[in-house]
Amino acid sequence: MDEGESSTNNPSRPWESYNTVFTNAKAGMEGVDKEKVQRIVYEMSKGSKYFQNEERKEALMKHKIEHMRERCAKLSSSDLSHYQKVVDRRILELEATRDLSRIWLHVDMDAFYAAVETLSNPSLKGKPMAVGGLSMISTANYEARKFGVRAAMPGFIARKLCPDLIFVPVDFPKYTHYSDLTRKVFKNYDPNFIAGSLDEAYLDITEVCRERGLSGGEIAEELRSSVHSETEGLTCSAGVAANRLLAKVCSDINKPNGQFVLQNDRSTVMTFISSLPIRKIGGIGKVTEHILKDALGIKTCEEMVLKGSLLYALFTQSSADFFLSVGLGLGKTDTPEVRSRKSISSERTFAATGDERLLSSKLAEIAEMLSDDMKKEGLMARTLTLKLKTASFEIRSRAVSLQRYTCSSEDILKHATKLLKAELPVSIRLIGLRMSQFSEEIRHSDPSQGTITKFIVQKDSSRQNMDDNDSFDLDASKDRLSNDERLSLSFASHDTSYDQLKDVVEYEEQSVTPEQECKKEEKRPQVLEGDALLRKHKECNSDTSARKTEVVSVFPQMEPLVWVDGYKCNLCGIELPPSFVEERQEHSDFHLAQRLQNEESGPSSSTTPTSKRRNLGKEKANSKPKKQKPNQKDVNLSLLVDNNKKTSQCREVAPFRDERRRNPEEMKMALPPPRLNLSPSSSLGEPRSLPSMSDILTSSKARKLDLKIQTLGPFFRVTGKNADTGHEVGRAEGVVRPWFGRGLVLHLDTIRLTKETMVMDKSLLGVGLYVGAVAIRHGYDCGCRTAQLLAIYDSDLYHSKLVRFYRRIGFEEVKEVSGSSIGDMADMLVWGGVGTRMDANIHHLLVKWSKVFLKSIT
DNA sequence: GCGGATCAC
DNA sequence: TATGGTGATCCGC
Known part of the structure; x- marks a missing residue:
């Protein structure tokens, strides 16, 4: 610690001597050989996991x-x-x-726990003693402090400093009892006193002083004396000043068993x-x-x-x-207003272990303790946070907000287990659980009850295929292409008003042989941050001829999907009654997405929803998804259409573009006001605007990332390449389409990151964010407001990571598609699996991301 | 809303 | 051999 400054005994600068007291003699630490203490603490800590973490x-x-x-x-x-x-x-x-009109008093009990213990066991008087154990000391008495023993010091180090140190275990009921005695005294001076903890409080003594014609100092003397007698011997220190912050500083000045008064005038302060x-x-x-x-x-x-x-x-x-x-x-x-608690928690430290069963049982114990505490307090909450301390002392926390308020240990344990499993394997030395977001009596309704308004469908929309919908043309304003032209162009470059996109590569320019493609198909990619899964690096997608042919062969099939007999899909035979309007639309999307997928991964892929890993046929609808090893999967998302739909009667064909959004001036006006908050990254308080496509691309270049977007009609594909190696490191693809009365929706089918991503950028949000941002900005430019996806549930571990990833980039969970309800069935048919449907407001995403992209160009 | 950090006791 | 538990708040996603 710092060496004490020269202590001038200037009465107007009492903190200077206090400062000396603090480093040298505070709480009886005078005469402590600081160097020796420092050395011993260091010797005993050196090399430990704790030390390394420090x-x-x-x-x-x-x-x-x-x-x-x-x-x-x-x-x-x-x-x-x-x-x-x-x-x-x-x-x-x-x-x-x-405001210099108030008189505040801060009382702080001296070495409270230790003093109480001495009170109840006078034989301890005069001996070095500490309350706590070998692992941690809560308080040390003055005799112990002479040896350098202090609160928050591990007991085994304290014992080294002071071999005769007596350890007394903590006894909270006892301290609470004495605390109550002191509070009875406090109440006489300020019935509304603020209890900081068991051993300290703030009192507004303005009124008492006025009524009794006494000064703050006199009241303080009296109060301290009263505390001493009421507790039969405990001492405290006090500070008196115009506000709480100052009073708190003052109470420390003449500790122990002393007080300090700071006059209520500005120049003294x-x-x-x-x-x-x-x-x-x-x-x-x-x-x-x-x-x-x-x-x-x-x-x-x-x-x-x-x-x-x-x-x-x-x-x-x-x-x-x-x-x-x-x-x-x-x-x-x-x-201050009466502050109600905002969270309740329970945590325990134990010998570090990675044993899943041990951890499970610890978790169960803690869930039980927490649940009990909540029941005692009559609390219900809906946000659960798991806290872990790894064997290397790293602190992690993982949270979920539940659908319902709860205090049951079963609920807590169930969700806590999910959170914990997602972290395994890991060696842990502490588990904690916290519940927050309490229910308020006022609001009895279930907060999760988002309106799942189901609109009755009166008429089947026969036009399920987007093929016949001109509004999908991404470039409606100019050279609209005929179907034939589209085919010949394959994935035409997005016309783009951004010069950075001029270098968009046509698929025809790419050169990978089908053989290479097939070989690569076997390799399995790695995940985001090495944990999640991924698709292999350099995808088979780069095949020219195959792709081209595939495109040609696929898109002609985009005739309207027909519901045979009014309910059966002519492509895969799945049955969906006419009333399932939205599900039908999604199903149609599936086929389109599937085609896109096939075009990429080769002819061997099936084209029906019942194929590949999205396969979850009717017969498996109620079975658990097959567990797969993480490294065998793609990071794969499917974006759903907005779920809030209207009937076909209400449908308006949304204009392809929301022209307002094309106007930069008006766009600015739509932005939230500039933040007053001068955060580190905000430059001179200038208003922030949304990142334009140029911003994103410019920013990405700084990261040696080449981003390109390609479109074909409503479809788009974003690819990110390592600018140095030319290797693809990430991609996103999907489709933009209108939704009844809701404008356009960005339907992102997949986002993939490759192993190389890891080398380029260790940040989880790095490449993935950029690729996603281009897609989202593209959606924005197309007038989309909403994006949706399905985080596929393949395993607890994988799913949780995936959801977390999307949450971090700004998506929100909409609902769990678990297969347990009839409504889920349709989702499962569309997505071929169970998982978490997530969506995002595109504008919000851009706002949220703006800092990332704008920062790097300024 | 989540996750990491910081702070106080 | 070995470094706590509870609660709050802030900041930056």
């Missing part, structure tokens, strides 16, 4: 600081003068909120705050302290104001506001 975290912090420095160095003087204006304005605004080290402020911890100190040279609260322009340039507005108000000595003065 090193990792430290490196991360250094990196953060370095990054902050770089950004700081890039700020121009005009940037700074701009932010200085922001600061000046903000200071005025904040200053206007300053400013003097007090000016040289106060930032670390003394609640909310500024080790990391923030380092970042501010090492990157910006801010060590004292005063410098928060002096360097305010840097803070506003480099941090979010809310962070900068906080820092600035700290620098001004401002803090909360109101009596």
Whole structure:
């Protein structure tokens, strides 16, 4: 830790001596051989998993600081003068909120747990003692602190520092009892006091002071004395100041068994705050302290104001506001609303293990504990978070939001198990479960009950095939092609207003022999981030002749799909009654997608929904999907059409394009207002616009990624190639089509990433995001509002990863297609499998991604 | 809404 | 031999 500064006993700067006290003598640590403590702690930690993790975290912090420095160095003087204006304005605004009319008192019990234990066992008095165990110490008494023993220190290290240390196990009921005694006292001074924890509280003593004509200091004396007698001997320290933030700082100054009063006048406050080290402020911890100190040279609260322009340039507005108000000595003065809990959790540490059965049983125990706690509190919640600490001390969390509120251990365990399985195999030393998003009594309805409005279909739409629908032509405004022309052109380049797309490669230009294609077909690709699965790198798709022929042979088949006898698909024989309008449309899509697929993967592929892995014939409809090894699968999504449909009667043929969206000016107006929040990546508060196709492509080039989009009528294909090797590393394909009254929908059939992706970009969102972004932007340019997909459920592990991946790039789960309901049947017929249907609002996706793509071009 | 981090006690 | 549990919040996806 830092060496204590020279301690001038300047009464107006008590924190300086306090600071000395803190490093040297706080809580009886005077005379501690800091060097020796430091050395022993280091010796005992060195090389351990814990230690390694600490090193990792430290490196991360250094990196953060370095990054902050770089950004700081890039700020121009005009940037700074701009932010200085922001600061000046903000200071005025904040200053206007300053309230010096309240008197706040912060009470903090001295070494509370240890003191209570000594109270109930006087023989401990005078002996070094710690509450806790060999793994962790909660509190140490003053005798122990002389040896350097401190709270949050592992017991085995403490014992090394102080071999005679007595360990007393924690006894919360006992502490709660004494805590209640203190609170009875607090209540006499402020019935609405805020209990921070068992051993500390904030009291607004303004009224008591006024009523009794006593100063804050006098009240503090009296209160502390009262606490001492009511608890039969416990001592506490107090701080008195105009707001809670300052009072908290003050209560630490003359600890233990002391108090400090800061007068309620502005200049006293400013003097007090000016040289106060930032670390003394609640909310500024080790990391923030380092970042501010090492990157910006801010060590004292005063410098928060002096360097305010840097803070506003480099941090979010809310962070900068906080820092600035700290620098001004401002803090909360109101009596806050009663805050209800927002989550409840249970977690346990154990000997690290990777044994699935052991972990399962741990998980079950924790689910049980959590459920019990919830029942005791009468809580129901719908978001479950699994927390893991790996053997290497890495913390992971995985969450799901459930359809219903629950507190049952069965529900919790069921979903927790899913989450856990998705992480295996992994060696774990801690499992935790947390529930949040509580139900409110007011809202009794099930939040999951999205309106599954089923519109009654009165008339079968006989036009199921998009072939006869001109609105699918992606380039309706110019040189519309006849069917014949389309065929001869094969996958024509998207006309594109983006020069970056000029280099679109026609399939004819590609050169891979059918032999190569067949060989490659055997190889299995790897997954995203090495975990998920993938399609092999360099797909068989690159065959020229085969593809061409395939295209020619496929597209002529795109005559309208016919429902024989009104209900039977003429292509595959599947039966769908006329009332299943949407399912029929999706089924039709399936055939089209399948053709596209065949065109790519060769003639050997079947063309019916009952083939390949999407196969889930009627006879298997209720059976569990076959488990496959992850590495045998593609990352494969199927985009569904929007589910909220109207009857054919209501149908309007949507214009192919929403022309409004083609107008850049109007497009801007449709955007959300620029964020006030000056986050690190926002440049000078300029309004953000959606990433254009050019933005995406430009940005991708910086990553050595060549993106191309090809279209054929409503179909599109996005390919991403490694700019250096020319190898394909990812692709997305699908179809754009109108949906009744809903405009156009982007139906993405597949997104695949190859093994090489890993080499190019370790980021999960890297190549996949770019490929997806081009597709989504394409959909946007076509006027689509919605995109949907099906994350195929092949195994717990794989499925969960897939869903998580799509969630991270912005899709949301719509429903589970599990095969358990009649409604699922149609989905299964269309998609040939079970899984999770997910969708996304295209505009939202672009907004969400804008930073990624706009950042890299500025 | 999710996941990682930070913070406090 | 060996480094906690609970809850909140913020930030960036």
